[in-house]
Amino acid sequence: MxxxxxxxxxxxxxxxxxxxxxxxxxxxxxxxxxxxxxxxxxxxxxxxxxxxxxxxxxxxxxxxxxxxxxxxxxxxxxxxxxxxxxxxxxxxxxxxxxxxxxxxxxxxxxxxxxxxxxxxxxxxxxxxxxxxxxxxxxxSNGTRPATAAATVSAQNMGRIHDVEMALSVVIGHTRMTVANVLGLEPGDVVDLDRAAGAPADILLNGRLIGHGEIVVVDQEYGIRVTKILDAAETVG
Incomplete structure (x- = not known):
């Protein structure tokens, strides 16, 4: 380890x-x-x-x-x-x-x-x-001990049901020098660090919550969720 x-x-x-x-x-x-x-x-x-x-x-x-x-x-x-x-x-x-x-x-x-x-x-x-x-x-991103303050009732949860959150999908990363970025032009191809077909990361407000595969639905991109991470695997 x-x-x-x-x-x-x-x-x-x-x-x-x-x-x-x-x-x-x-x-x-x-x-x-x-x-x-x-x-x-x-x-x-x-x-x-x-x-x-x-x-x-x-x-x-x-x-x-x-x-x-x-x-x-x-x-x-x-x-x-x-x-x-x-x-x-x-x-x-x-x-x-x-x-x-x-x-x-x-x-x-x-x-x-x-x-x-x-x-x-x-x-x-x-x-x-x-x-x-x-x-x-x-x-530390591990699970935290349960406390009375962390216990949320169903009634309290109802108060935040309409709160909007940003869900984003990351299909890969790459590193480039400033000179290479300034040299980008329409038509250039940027290689990412993942192979075709590799799972994409699903982020909720910047927090990694799962993985999935990119799909096309009615000519629009979507993601099919293949795994939801448990509390020990997500960001605390």
């Missing part, structure tokens, strides 16, 4: 491989007790991941690294969040299927200092100065 540290280390390696550095980066576990932690004045990007294993992820960048990353994005008003999203997606996808939220800018000192968070120092080989810091904190 993959341990938590191993899971997070694999995620850190996947992120490091896609960061736009001059040479491949090395991800080294760096506990707060090591004495060096990201400075509060650095630029930080953070994002939530909801899926089979949910997590909070953040990257903190020194000003020199931020400049290099923005230059790697090429000319134009492309934000650091857009440039780094593929790297964050690569890290998140090592945790299993799920949905990555919007990448936002802001301080995340609480995440980096949390004892349940694993922090990784990303450096270029032979360089003692950190190119970036990566923090990842996994969330």
């Amino acid at each position: 993959t341990t938590t540290l191993t899971q997070q280390a694999i995620a850190a390696d996947a992120l490091a491989a896609l960061l736009p550095a001059s040479t491949p980066l090395e991800a080294t576990p760096w506990p707060v007790t090591a004495g060096e932690i990201p400075a509060s004045g650095m630029s930080t990007l953070s994002v939530d991941y909801l899926g089979a294993v949910s997590a909070e992820l953040a990257i903190t960048l020194p000003s020199s690294s931020e400049r290099a990353i923005r230059e790697a994005g090429g000319p134009g008003a492309i934000s650091a969040a857009d440039i780094l999203r593929p790297a964050l997606e690569a890290a998140a996808q090592t945790l299993g299927s799920g949905v990555l939220g919007d990448v936002g800018e802001g301080a995340s000192a609480a995440l980096f200092s949390d004892p349940e968070t694993n922090v990784f120092r990303l450096t270029e080989p032979g360089n003692s100065v950190a190119f970036a810091w990566f923090a990842i904190r996994l969330r």
